[in-house]
Amino acid sequence: MNVLEYKNYRKSLTALRRRGGRFQKAAEKAIVYQDDLKDERLRKKLPVTNHGENRIDKAVKYDLGGNGCRLVTVQDNGRIFLCFAGAHDDVDKWLDKNRGLTIRVDEGNRVIPSFESKDYTNPEERLQRDAGYTDKPLVSLLQQRHQDAIMKGLAWSLAKAIGEATVEVSDDEIQQLVDRIEDLVQQTAVFDALMLLREENIDGATNRIRAFTGELCKLGDQEQSLPYLEDSEYFQNVDVSSEHYQKLIENFARNADYKDWMLFMRPAQQRFVDADYAGPAKVTGVSGSGKTAVVVRRAIALTERYPDQQVLVLTLNRSLAVLIEELVNTAALEEVRDRIEVLPFFMLCQRFLYQFEPDNTRLYDDVTWKSREHIDAIWREYYRCELHNYDARALQKVHDSLISRGIDAESYIREEFDWIRSATAPGNRDAYLSMERTGRTYPLDANFRQDLLRGLESWERKMTFVGVTDYLGIANALYHHIDKIEPRYRCVLVDESQDFGTIDFQLIRRLVAEDSNDVFLCGDAAQKVSSKHHSLSDAGLAVAGSRSHKLVLNYRNSRQILELAHGMLMDNLFNEMLQIHDFEILDPEYANFGGPTPLFLSAASLGDELAAAVTYAKSEAEENSAAKICIAICGFSEHELEAFAQNQRLPLLNGETDLKGHQVIVSDLENTKGFEFHCMIIVNCADGVVPNPRAPVEEAFRDLSRLYVAMTRARHQLVLSCCGAPSPFLEGQLKHLSQYLWEEYIGQEQDLAPLEPPKRLEQLRHDTPPRDILSMTGEEYLYQEDAIGCPALLVEKLRKLVTGKSRIVQGTPAEWRSISAALKDTRSKPRCRQLFGPEGYRVFREWFDN
Ligand SMILES: Nc1ncnc2c1ncn2[C@@H]1O[C@H](COP(=O)(O)OP(=O)(O)OP(=O)(O)O)[C@@H](O)[C@H]1O
Incomplete structure (x- = not known):
């Protein structure tokens, strides 16, 4: 004997139990009844309600006491389907919503619900469904074979009219279309399918069509004696009398x-x-x-x-x-x-x-993800050879090579260190010299790798010296x-x-x-x-x-959000990504619900974007007190976002944040991983930010993954925002987005003052205004962001000639204290241009004149 529960049955039961008092008693009674239902003799003794139920075929309702609490079941051919337990009004609402529920089975004997109108011409006896959000023609949401099934035998003009119906079609319009179909069974099937599609319940519509085509049968239609019914997406067998089941219900109710x-x-x-x-x-x-x-x-x-x-x-x-x-x-x-x-x-x-x-506990004590916030600054200090520690000079050749190819060497080398530390055991680092660097695309020869290993060793020394360890450091220490x-x-x-x-x-x-x-x-x-x-x-x-x-x-994202995120991923698939061992992009199946079209909102500046995003998030939070909203900001590190979040009095997601009690949260892209939010607002999705133009093009896939992660955190609404040109990752998808100006979208009456964008690491490290680049030595300059892309020849000359020392040989300057001094002398004393060589001098002038 099968007893099966419908997917939300247990939820209704625990909700009833949790209400306490007479409701709790009613829920407990339902648990006893469930058990009795299995036994035909006991079943007959259970108190069925007086009025039958015509909204659902073969429904039997039991009185649970407690002023009208009910247990709704469907009973068919000796099978019991537990559908809903609740107080009187809740049961009534549930029955209205589930009008026409008909239990069917597929070819694998899995139980599938189909929603079927008794009489589609009568509003009391037909399905009633709200409209969803999709802007596509309803029928196009179905697989081709199901489209063909409902259109079968229809006149061309009628098929066309049905094919063009959208969410805007009214109940009466659906009825008028369906009236033109000759076959009576097909009439109801098309009516129901359109109703279900209008609410974007594609699974529901598909099941309804499968019922129409005979793929799903009613239990009574089975030719042989009824086999054991199998679990499905909708119904599962339960052992209602087991102690475990009862304990679970109690557990959830608590x-x-x-x-x-x-x-x-x-x-x-x-x-x-x-x-x-x-x-x-x-x-x-x-x-x-x-x-x-x-x-x-x-x-x-x-x-x-x-x-x-x-x-x-x-x-x-x-x-x-x-x-x-x-x-x-x-x-x-x-x-x-x-x-x-x-x-x-x-x-x-x-x-x-x-x-x-045990003697080193202090060292490992500080290891939290939070330590990354200051480790960023420590890394920069080490990397740029500040505080008289010149160990990082071992990295200069690699640095120069990277920057002359337009790559942010400081970040790239730090990531390379992570790669080395995750790939090789601490005592076996030399293995790195000949390893294939999967996922890393910038070629590094054996000399460069030697330098990197030396650099890594001194970086690890530095971390121990200042008393921090990062995430990989601790795994290496344990190794x-x-x-x-x-x-x-x-x-x-x-x-x-x-x-x-x-x-x-x-x-x-x-x-x-x-x-x-x-x-x-x-x-x-x-x-x-x-x-x-x-x-x-x-x-x-x-x-x-x-x-x-x-x-x-996928169960999380509305169809519109997942379509967009997955579409973006597929538009930008990188070869490098596919070459990674174990890498596979799976084609998702979409959740059975729709939501609003994702938005693309623009503003004049990042400050305007941020002001609008924060205002919008707060107003959404006010409107829906259960909603959690995340503002993810592209192009800034977690550390850089900290002060911004603090100024806005909003929590920052950082691997330690407890989200309880907060509705609006700020984050970088990466830290959103694993969470989900009612609404995600992703700010600064701009060209020149995502992907990071200073990372190797071949490794831009990491930024793509970050953006994809952030986008797929949104359950219901996704807002992408930028000032200027949008991220090239989004190019192919812009047509699927609703595009507005932020000010249009949130209403003109809100005249918002722009927010100050988050400060960069450099501003956070030094309160003083940034140093004039021309006052720097060659070495100092080559660490600046400005130097990324500096031609190799110029890099070499700057290191050799602008050393910070002023040296004169036979009356002619041969080394300079600063770039400005070199510029001045080479302008006024043509002889010293020779040190740069003709090409070197041309590049020097061009670079700094611009
Ligand atoms: N059987 C299910 N029925 C309904 N909702 C489900 C079911 N399984 C998961 N979900 C919901 O889907 C969402 C995603 O689940 P979960 O976070 O486990 O996914 P994930 O694969 O770990 O996601 P990600 O890799 O994106 O972090 C959650 O809201 C979860 O409650």
């Missing part, structure tokens, strides 16, 4: 903030929750496909499978760990909760280091003790695994003995934003093909 997926996992997701793997397994999923949801559920399932053993969930940073921990605490029963540990990776390393190096790490967990699950490095994985491998279900990874290559080296096989975590799976259905 938790105020459970998420829908905690109550109803889709079969595609559930498969990975329950699966038994002989070794490391991996699920790659599109953004918003429920990877985190799967990690949480699987962690809980594993504690149940391995009683008395510990399960570890690892993620990138503290805020994501907090988020996952909250989910675990809500979804897991008390008895297993203690056996699931959720940690950001660095904290795990920290714990081991406290144990292995020295790798042999001492004993397996201490039965299973380890990793969320956002695409941003973990090879060394991280080697450490993770040690945490758990090689066994079935030992390591489970979830990630999405399209969301990889770090430049770390990432190889599972190098880390001894090779995932057999049979243990590598995909999740492609």
Whole structure:
């Protein structure tokens, strides 16, 4: 005997229970009734309500007491479908919304709901649905074969008229169109399909058409005796009398903030929750496909499978760990909760280091993601050889080569250090000299690599000296003790695994003995934003093909948002991206809901954009107190955004932020990863900002991923904003965006003063106004942003001639104190131009005259 629950049934039951008093009693009664329903004899004794129910075929409602609380079921051929439990009015509303619900099964005996009008000419007996947002013709939302099915046999002019209907079509207009169809069954099917499409319920419309074509049958239509009914996206079998089920309901009723997926996992997701793997397994999923949801559920399932053993969930940073921990605490029963540990990776390393190096605790104490804020400044100080530390001069040749090719060497080399530290073990750095640098495109020969290794060594010394360690530093520090790490967990699950490095994985491998279900990874290559080296096989975590799976259905973003984000990704796919081992962009399947067309808003300046974005976010927050809104600002680092956020009295997302109690949040692009917001406003999506023009073109894909991550955080509304020309990444998609000026969009009456844009690192480091570039020595100048793109010949001359010392040989200047002095002398004393050579002199003049 099957008892199946409809996808939101448990939610209705826990909501009723949570209301307390007589409602709670009613919910408890429903739990008892569910059990009795399985037994035909007991079923007959349950109190059915007096008035039948004609809104839903084969519905049976039970009286739960409590002044009209009801349990709504559908009963067909001995199968029981639990649909809704609620107070009288809520049940009434639910029945109105679900009018025409008809239980059908597909060829795999999966239970599928189809919404079918009894009499489409009668407003009381037909489906009633609101209009959605799509601007496409409704029928075009369907797959071709379903379009063909509803149009079959129709006169050309009628098919054309139906094909042109949009969300603006009224109920009566749909009826008039449908009246022209001759076949009575087809009439109702087309009416229902158009109603469902108008609300952008494409799955609903598709199911309705499949019912019409006979792909979905009613239970009574089955020729043989009714087989066991299988779980589907909509209905799942439940063992209502099990103690576990009852405990779960109670658990959810006690938790105020459970998420829908905690109550109803889709079969595609559930498969990975329950699966038994002989070794490391991996699920790659599109953004918003429920990877985190799967990690949480699987962690809980594993504690149940391995009683008395510990399960570890690892993620990138503290805020994501907090988020996952909250989910675990809500979804897991008390008895297993203690056996699931959720940690950001660095904290795990920290714990081991406290144990292995008890004398160094202070050093590792400061390691948080937050330390990046000052580490930016420390890096610059080191890199630019300030404070009489000239160690970074080892990097000069690489620096010069990079800047003469228009690359921001300071950032590139820092990323290269991350790459080296994530690819090679601390005692084996020389391996870098001959490694293939996957993901890094600027060629570096053996000499350059030697220099980089020397530079890295001195940078690590500097960090130890000033008492900070960054994220990779701590993994490297722990690596020295790798042999001492004993397996201490039965299973380890990793969320956002695409941003973990090879060394991280080697450490993770040690945490758990090689066994079935030992390591489970979830990630999405399209969301990889770090430049770390990432190889599972190098880390001894090779995932057999049979243990590598995909999740492609997105649950988070409205169709319009995902279409835009995915379209942008596909428009800009870089070869370099595709060459990365393990990299795969999955084609998403869209969530079954629509939303407003994403906006593209422009303003005269970044200050105007920011003022408008903050005002708009605050007004949205006021209007909808449950909505969380994120303003992500392109082109600035987290550290640079800190003071800006503080001035606006808004929290900044930084890997540590607790989002509770805040509605409007500021972030850079990268830190939005893993979160979701009702509305995302992405400011400064401008040409010259995204992608960063000072990174190698071949590595612009990292900026593409960052923008994609930020865009796919939006559930309902996405606003892209810029001043000047938009980011070239968006070029192909602009036609799909609603474009306005910010002032038009938020209303002219709001005459907003522009906000001061975030300060750059240089302004944050020095309160004094920036130094005049011409007063600098060659070496000082070559560290400035202005010098990026400086021709190689000029770089060489500046280093050699503008040394900071004034030297005169036989009455002619031979070295200069500053660029301005060199300019002055070469202008007035043609003889000293010879030092530059004719070409060098021409370039020198041209460069500085401009
Ligand atoms: N079975 C489900 N039913 C309804 N909603 C779901 C389901 N599974 C996940 N969701 C919702 O989809 C959204 C995305 O889920 P989740 O954060 O787990 O995805 P993800 O794959 O980890 O995303 P990303 O990689 O983009 O961070 C969340 O709002 C979640 O509540």
